Amino acid sequence: MEHKKIKWGIIGTGRIAKVFATALQVVENSELHAVGSRNIESARQFSSTFNPAKAYGSYEELVNDPEIDVVYVATPHNLHLENALLALDHNKHVLCEKPMGVNLKEATILIEKAKEKNLFLMEALWSRFLPNIIKTKELIDAGEIGDVKLMTVFFSFKSNNGPEHRHFNPDLCGGTILDIGIYNIFLALYLFGKPQQISAIAGLSEQGVDTTSSYTIKYKDDKLAVMYSSFQANSPVVAEIHGTKGKISLEDRWFCPGRVRLNYPDETEKIFDFEVKGNGYECEAEEVANCIRVGKTQSDLWSWYNNLELFTVMDAIRNECGVVYPAHD
Numbered sequence: 486m487e488h489k490k491i492k493w494g495i496i497g498t499g500r501i502a503k504v505f506a507t508a509l510q511v512v513e514n515s516e517l518h519a520v521g522s523r524n525i526e527s528a529r530q531f532s533s534t535f536n537p538a539k540a541y542g543s544y545e546e547l548v549n550d551p552e553i554d555v556v557y558v559a560t561p562h563n564l565h566l567e568n569a570l571l572a573l574d575h576n577k578h579v580l581c582e583k584p585m586g587v588n589l590k591e592a593t594i595l596i597e598k599a600k601e602k603n604l605f606l607m608e609a610l611w612s613r614f615l616p617n618i619i620k621t622k623e624l625i626d627a628g629e630i631g632d633v634k635l636m637t638v639f640f641s642f643k644s645n646n647g648p649e650h651r652h653f654n655p656d657l658c659g660g661t662i663l664d665i666g667i668y669n670i671f672l673a674l675y676l677f678g679k680p681q682q683i684s685a686i687a688g689l690s691e692q693g694v695d696t697t698s699s700y701t702i703k704y705k706d707d708k709l710a711v712m713y714s715s716f717q718a719n720s721p722v723v724a725e726i727h728g729t730k731g732k733i734s735l736e737d738r739w740f741c742p743g744r745v746r747l748n749y750p751d752e753t754e755k756i757f758d759f760e761v762k763g764n765g766y767e768c769e770a771e772e773v774a775n776c777i778r779v780g781k782t783q784s785d786l787w788s789w790y791n792n793l794e795l796f797t798v799m800d801a802i803r804n805e806c807g808v809v810y811p812a813h814d
């Protein structure tokens with residue numbers, strides 16, 4: 486039997502909204518129905534690229550479109566709570582860009598709203614749905630590298646944006662921890678589980694957001710996940726997981742679709758390559774559409790519990806680094 490396609494609406498017309506709309510073009514069970522912007526011209530320009538999406542000059546108009554099933558929130562961090570609540574209140578399922586809110590408190594409000602409305606809600610942590618990341622977890626769980634002892638995970642690039650940009654703007658809840666550190670912390674939680682102890686240090690801008698941060702999570706049996714995130718330098722964006730029998734490497738831009746390399750002390754190597762249909766964002770979109778079709782309110786792959794656990798760690802790291810967003814904390 487042929488199923489109706491899930492109709493998507495997008496809030497915001499920025500960089501990631503375009504990347505996601507491109508991905509939707511290869512998702513069989515979905516179609517882009519409309520886009521909403523603060524500026525109708527921006528919405529029209531977006532919709533002309535992703536024809537035949539409708540263009541709305543406000544987020545309110547978008548969420549009032551009765552044909553939309555699910556809204557993808559692609560605005561700066563400070564607006565995630567407000568925009569996702571707007572969509573849920575209008576009975577739309579929601580995929581919210583990372584982070585889903587700014588802290589544990591905001592994520593909890595969203596989850597409570599989704600529960601109350603019996604609607605699907607998920608944080609757009611796209612790496613969780615990528616085959617290289619899933620394979621890494623399978624290899625570890627299968628004991629391919631023995632007892633895991635250490636993980637190093639880095640995400641750093643030189644941001645040439647000014648202080649008004651969402652990378653650095655405290656009003657938009659900028660800073661590396663929420664923006665890119667979230668991927669490092671996700672990987673540590675996904676592969677190693679619940680932390681025992683967290684230690685963190687950061688360099689803050691004059692405006693008070695972290696421009697370089699380093700954080701380490703300790704697990705039982707003295708297992709460590711050592712991480713940094715920075716907008717100050719173009720250093721390799723790689724992840725390595727070391728065990729008693731070997732090492733797994735995720736190559737540069739580890740959080741994107743890519744290769745998994747398995748190395749053993751006797752110098753043997755196994756390489757795993759994966760095909761993705763589009764730019765990789767289709768994997769999370771497919772999961773959302775599949776969940777909505779069967780009436781699920783959360784994904785088993787990136788659940789509400791996973792999201793709350795992630796925020797518990799991010800809040801602790803931000804607290805230790807002294808990164809505060811007065812309108813939210």
Ligand SMILES: NC(=O)c1ccc[n+]([C@@H]2O[C@H](COP(=O)([O-])OP(=O)(O)OC[C@H]3O[C@@H](n4cnc5c(N)ncnc54)[C@H](OP(=O)(O)O)[C@@H]3O)[C@@H](O)[C@H]2O)c1
Nearest residue numbers: 497498499500501502522523527559560561562582583664
């Ligand atoms: N998953 C990923 O790989 C990935 C990558 C990059 C970013 N992100 C996440 O996606 C979100 C957006 O990032 P982005 O890089 O797409 O940002 P962006 O290019 O600045 O776009 C953000 C959009 O939000 C809307 N917006 C509403 N109020 C705004 C304000 N006060 N200032 C700026 N924009 C405002 C604007 O759309 P309108 O003018 O049309 O309303 C703008 O185009 C963030 O949460 C970020 O963490 C995710």
